[in-house]
Amino acid sequence: MSLTCLGVSVDVNTEFEAVIGLEVHVQLATDSKIFSSARARPESGNSVADEAVNKNTTPVCAGHPGTLPVLNEKAVGYAVRAGLATGCKINLKSIFARKHYFYPDSPKGYQISQYDLPLCEKGFLDIELGDEGEITKRIGITRIHMEEDAGKSLHLHGYSLVNLNRAGVPLIEVVSEPEMRSPLEAGAYLRKLYAIVTAIGVCDGNLQEGNFRCDANVSIRPKGVSAFGTRTEIKNVNSFRFVEKAIEYEVERQRQVILSGGTLVQETRLYDSQKNRTFSMRTKEDAEDYRYFPDPDLPPLVLSPQMVEAIRAALPELPDQKRDRYMRDYFLRRLDAILLSSGSTWGRMFEESVALTGKEQGKILANLMIGEGMRLVSEAESNPDAQNAGFTSKQFADLARAVSDQTVSVTAAKQVLAIAFKEGGEVGAIIDREGLRQVSDLSALEPVIEEIIAKNPKQVEEYRSGKEKVLGFFVGQAMKATQGKANPALLQELVVKKLKG
């Protein structure tokens, strides 16, 4: 029996490509909620879990009869900023609509969102692919609209408890075009979007607290076909890695369905990160009729071109600009510059450290972080039982200075990092305590080299007869004799001088 997909016959050898569109809910970092004066995010130092259930719930959040929404101007400013940072056209007039569904975490029976005329449309962001990040692909952003978050239900045995602290928290929903073709591209898109919204300060970027949540629309088609297959929507995944894995799973699942002669259904699926699989939540047939209509309580949002231009003029440096600056000013490799401009913890650590040392140390800092620093952290992550002190930007700054003024060798610097990471402490103190100060003192090194030359006449002969490779042997021996503390450049220079002389 021959199988077809989108009018093309397919078999196990057919190459399929994924078609992926992402909808990301970004929590805007305002103090109060989008339509009420209730607290939107915990006071600094607190986490969402610390907040008493329903403490941040006013009559407006709870949808009490007679309450009305009043829009938070900061949320609007942040949404415009996000639109401008992603090349969107800002609609000077946009409309709030009611989206109806009955659910206990939806206090009014409808969510206020934007439907027909969103605040931002037709933007894009560039993702970097390839081993060195050398391939740039532009992904279209269909729209960015403002909306309110829902509450949260805690499901217990036989009943549920509704907490409305999150109800009414301001969100933007960033909807991409279905232009990603692999889980890797989807991951790159999410990381770039995350880098942007955190760089421009509109989102706190706390993934654990749901500041940045992703729904993925996934379909597949035989390569070369331009029609779209039946898509499924994977809901609410809040880690970049899990989005990639969920899409990976979903692509393969859809391929299996097609190759086994089955039919794909348009449906919503959930991802179980522990089992690494997606499962069906509801199909399109039992989807709600949302009955969108313009909210009569909220007249159109009208912005002046001057206001939009003022926001544009005040836009901070964007990740792509930062990447280019790192490459230009610190001579970073493109991939490293991408990594450190992405709004990650490392990116912030890098910026803080550069601020402490000055930009001359940028390259050294980047090398310390991306090489040894990241290795230590990922090692620690795979061994969660180990107790680690972690890094501070001051440690990196001090260490970079020590490397740059040759107080320690790069090799020794790695040892310092490992100790600092595990035990904490001042970099200078660690260097002294561990005796890692680099020997750059001629009077200390010369006798060592002279002794090695005296002990190895054979190798001296080889060198002098033109086998310059032997040089490494002498340097290595000298390094060993100084327990790695010798300044390698100086050492090499001295060895050559002694051998020639």
Add this chain to the structure above:
Amino acid sequence: MRNPLSSIREIHDSFDAGSSDPLALTESFFERIKASRHNAYITLCEDRALRQAEELRASLKTKFQGKVPRASHPLYGIPLGIKDVLTMDGIRTTCASNMLQDYIPPFTATAVERLEVAGAISLGKLNMDEFAMGSSNENSAFGPVLHPTHPDRVPGGSSGGSGTAVAADLCVAALGTDTGGSIRLPASFCGVVGLKPTYGRISRYGQIAFASSLDQIGPMTRTVHDAAVLTRVMAGIDPCDSTTSDRPVEDWGAVVDHAKSDSGTLKGLRVGIPSEYFIDGIDAEVRIAIERAIEFLKSEGATVVPVSLPHTEYAVSTYYVIAVSEASSNLSRFDGVRFGMRPDAAMKASTLTDFYKHVRSLFGAEVKRRIMLGTFALSSGYFDAYYRKAAQVRRLMREDFERAFQSVDVLVSPVSPTTAFKLGEKAKNPLQMYLTDIFTIPASLAGIPAMSIPVGRDQLGLSIGMHLIAPRFEESTLLRVASRLEGKSS
């Protein structure tokens, strides 16, 4: 003793003279209310009102040397009735629905708060049609309100409790709300003054929403001056309601005083008579009373101009699509989760859908009908044909008015084709009931101010109201005309 049916000004004079005081007056109203059989009130806030009254009585002596501070407190010691669609912190607010039979709101409606800050005393919460849906006040979960003088008849709705309370002297003045005529119709039936201000004049914060783009709070009073005073106190921008206008509030009391004293005030006023409002089916006695009032306006120097509002015949259809659509949405919040009633059976529901159905079975039949109509009009596949289409016709109706107001200053018509009808007369036929509002609906759709002013009585002694309609924010025009009509043409 107090004089029955006194106006705010008369009461203030009696306070100044020491012949009455806020407490004595308030107590006398509670006596009357308790003795009345009109079913006008759902909830009395007696303790609270008496406390307010006592404080006001004391301050009158200690702070104000026995003289009512009319400028800072224009409603000093004035007992009011509040339609039960408006929230009051700590006072049961039912919206005349079983859904909210024990609901005690956590905040006070802006309009009520402003009245109380101006010195008003809230006597209690007035009966109404459930969720303000009705034209006869027969749709209340707390039973129908009786007409003030003819107990076999309806007071009109949905602010029926307000109309009866003001006319039967169960308060000095009352708050009503008007979505398609809910102030003007009961004002007309009960023989009191009713003003629906321009949409956006008075904050809707704390008004339990029926149709958000139409709902508007307004006064129901015994005199035009009282209506002016209440409106002035309530009007103005409110940070809690994004649909309030920043138009400056006028001293409408002074407008009324001036119009009363100046017999030439209507000279040159252009009064429009919309041909579509003088149709067959208007009760002969109503027609005669309105025509006589028009003659009176002419005698005062006004010129009468025939005008046309061509989309009037679509008003009821347009209104019902828009109002029920918004209502279906506004009433989605009644789910028995965060407030309101939850029948015992709901907790045993096997599905969430069943849970909601148990809770929402507390809505009355008319409310359910309108929710279903609205859900239908907004549902996928019908939105364009119903909701959107109606919103477009609404625009055309508004443009009708704008065109008419290029040549006239005010429009006049009957408020209703008939006087108060009998209890049960239209209850079985929703469409006939909806058509009762045919003259009041267009101004609601256009968002423009309109008023009902008594201009006569039929042979049964039932009041006939004249309907005045003015352009946006031209409440002062309505008040000027009403001031001249008041007490003169009947």
Add this chain to the structure above:
Amino acid sequence: MADINDALIRKVAELSRLKLEDGEIGNYVTSIGEILNHVNQLTRVNTDGVEPMFYGIDEALRLREDRVCEFPVDEEGKPKILKHAPLVEDGGFKVPQIVG
């Protein structure tokens, strides 16, 4: 324009989360049918190019400052908003198991 029948009324009631007894349906079919029949007169109005009027006012939206104003807690520190709810447990609004 729609044909108003039992099935449509049932569907709309379901969407509205309203429970209708079998005996009520006929009444709603008749009254809603009659009203919609009247409403269908709107098809006679030419509304080509007419901007729908969705709002009661012409002014644009007014915004509020991003300022927190919390709703009070009672003497025991419990959020007062809970006092209005039919059923509360551990600070949450209690509803039956949310499935289906």
